Amino acid sequence: MTADPAGRPEYPSSDRWNYGPWHDGPDPLAPPVDLRDALEQLGRDVMNGSSPRSALEELLRRGTDGTQGLDDLTRRLWEQRSRIQRRNNLDGTLTEVRELLDRALTAEKRALFPDPSDDARFREAQLDALPTGTAAAVNELANYDWQSDEARAAYEQIRDKLGQDLMESRFQGMKQALEQMSPEDVERIRRMMADLNDLLLAHLRGDDTDERFQAFMREHGEFFPENPRTVEELIDALAARSAAAQRMMNSMSAEQRAELAELMGNAFGDPRLAEQVSTLDANLRALRPGEDWTGSARMRGNNPLGMGEGAQAMQDLAELDALAEQLSQSYPGARLEDIDLEALQRQLGDEAGVDARRLSELEREMRRAGLLERAADGSLQLSPKALRRLGETALSDVLSAMRSRKGERDTANAGAAGEPTGATRPWEFGSTEAWDVSRTLRNAVLRSASAGEARIGIEVADVEVVETEQRARAAVALCVDTSWSMVQDDRWLPMKRTALALHQLISTRFRSDELQLITFGRQAATVDIGELTALEGVWEQGTNLHHALLLAGRHLRRHPGAKPVVLVVTDGEPTAHLEPDGEAEFHYPPTPRTLRKTLAEVDALAKLGASVTVFMLGEDPRLAEFVDIVARRGGGRVVNPDIDGLGSAVVGDYLRTRRSGRR
Known part of the structure; x- marks a missing residue:
């Protein structure tokens, strides 16, 4: 590059560029690391009960689309080692x-x-x-x-x-x-x-x-x-x-x-x-x-090796063993940067080196992008940014399922005729919100300028509308069953994805609403979305819906001016209740005392204007009989979705209840 007399840089014309072969280093034409897909895989493992560190290690072992994982590379190393020993003698x-x-x-x-x-x-x-x-x-x-x-x-x-x-x-x-x-x-x-x-x-x-x-x-x-x-x-x-x-x-x-x-x-x-x-x-x-x-x-093969070739074979075997240890990442302080890429390429070819480099980039970029962070105790955990991204994906999946089932759009009704949120969104057919004129004109100007058009015209793609939210506030308690049967029957991950989707919807579209997440097994507890996402399944008997409803009522009383919404996800009838001393008492089959105390909390919630919607998972006839009683006593509903439809059912019921006029 040269400069003109005024000191401004002069760039060479296109016919003066010289192109040569790429020899080493990251491929400049390689696609960027797909952090969204990687985070989705990592989040799925975390929500299934793995620690974030274990989930990251599993992701690197498994690899991603188009990139071999550490397990595949290790398998190829052992195959190469076996080939050397099987083919040669000394x-x-x-x-x-x-x-x-x-x-x-x-x-x-x-x-x-x-x-x-x-x-x-x-x-x-x-x-x-x-x-x-x-x-x-x-x-x-x-x-x-x-x-x-x-x-x-x-x-x-x-x-x-x-x-x-x-x-x-x-x-x-x-x-x-x-x-x-x-x-x-x-x-x-x-x-x-x-x-x-x-x-x-x-x-x-x-x-x-x-x-x-x-x-x-x-x-x-x-x-x-x-x-x-x-x-x-x-x-x-x-x-x-x-x-x-x-x-x-x-x-x-x-x-x-x-x-x-x-x-x-x-x-x-x-x-x-x-x-x-x-x-x-x-x-x-x-x-x-x-x-x-x-x-x-x-060495047990038929191909005779001379002393020089034999020494090289022994060096190759040692190099393969060292690479296998590096790929295992099982030693203290192990990092993917430890992998000898030149040795890996010598043994398995250039593509293996590219895969190992991309896995290293994936781990590094996930940390650099702020998707993983260290907790106070030094353990690795998903960052709030990662949880937001997982929530976006979960909510998008839920809304897609709702549209396919009912023909609804994800945001057309979410903020109609309400207060502006300060955000905008692209116009869609059926949108009733007012245009954001300044952003619409800005989009038109930028599009016309980039296309080299002399005249500025507005197209449908330029239009943005003002996003609004309903004036009514809601206090929402989502109570999720965390008893062992939820893990055992593969309901653990759908339950967490449902909570993520609802949390994302409320925190982005209905920011004035107050959501409380409540888990209940032998006892109930209030948790934040990070704690729920990382929650591991524990072998513990008891489904303490009584305690969960107590905590839900406490949350509703803290927000007396809000519309009360109580949503319960469970796969079993109540088998535990809370005693006055704070201890949980478990009985199976459930005792009349447990049922009475649980239904008493349903009645207490009804006095606050809340009806309890129960999402019943499975076909347990005893549970079906109990939730019918809950519906009759509290004027609520019973929904029996399949696992894939749980998220749509919960989010859909929240939106339906929120839009309704009842308190």
Whole structure:
């Protein structure tokens, strides 16, 4: 970007933009995290009885639409781990050396056969007398004068193969650099190993090795493609590889280990190299004792791995185990940021890394958006903002169900012919409220300007009307049954969603109304919407409707000028009542005393002008008989909705009662 003489920025024209491939970091074209869907899932689990922390963990384990959860990623890790063990075995180096040895012996005997000399017969006898073990035979032939060029080349391949595998097992990514090795290259490797061991020994003594490390990397950096920046990074990389090579050896049979150890003296035909590797392993074990030097893994497949490939397989298994622990999030202080995204992409591909990153963003954004907060005791809880969003969703679902059943709109009648609330809403067919002229004109101007229209005209979509609320106030008591049967019969979540919907309706559309939420099991209690949402089901006998109605009457008396509305959601007849000393008395079947005390509260509410509407869940004949009595005594109603229709029934009855003229 440049600037004109006046200092104003000049942006390049569209034909000067350059676009290139995206290599790393968050995808700039990825859709934003869907917090509403995530909150809906989290809220559902919380209302079903999970703690917010457990619900968040479950959401991350389960994932969201289009994003794999931690459980799916973990399952894929274990499948990858099983695949490595199921397909491979660790005798690749031994097998290949045996094949090269057989090829060398066959070629040498083929060359000796036509030679009639005694020397040829002697050489044949030497070859026939070789030990049966591969390592012993290779060592026996170390000074043999090969007569066949093909045999000599095959034997030299053995030495090169052993050298390449030995180095690749300790230095990741050196396989290509070790091909076509000359004697000078071998000497260069041996010198690097000697310098490396001197550097590690000095570091182990506690010497300042910074300058020594820099000099070492300048001379031998070509052997370390991972490009460590400090001696500690160098040690970390080497120790992980060396420990993996040791676990590979631990996974072999005792015979295989002995055979391979004996063969390593022939690496590049220089026994000093194997000695340097042994010293390197000892130094690294002393510097990083916390690495897994004693583990092993059973390899039971048919694909033979060489030493370098075997060490890589062991590193992959260790990486898979570490990733599985990170994904489990089961250790103290675990965070999704702990997941090694590069390692996850190496093992499962780029898409797995994208999914893990999006899960981390989801957790971070839920906190940043204020949907989760810490309570005074340090526990995680849904914030008021989250509860409002859950209420919006619950209310929207309820109103949609009401419209589909009755053809009603959610707000057309809510504020007709009442006091302005200060808010506006888009005009809908049938709206009777006055236009908000200033907002309507503003919408028209903005729309016309954005479309480049010279003239300003008003369209239906521009019109907003003044939202009003009815002048009458209501005191509403919603009493919800929290006995164990509500949990047992899958009525717990619908009950909470109903309370959320009613709370949202009253707090946004009828703000002058006073809502009291009352729960009743063995005893009754007044709760706020947050407490009700997070309420866990408890195994407790008792349906104390008597106590709930007592609390409802107390709420109505605190608001004498308001229209009294009492709504009861229950799935069982009253089986408990409150004694004068405050203790709850439980009996099943219910005693006449419990029924009398409960009906006495129904009569007391009737004197306050309130009728009790009971939403009876289930088909209990004893409950049906009792609620019929309640309806007759108090002039109320009995509604028997199904679970899916509970919210619509409660909200609809509240609106119907509120619009009616009765007190």
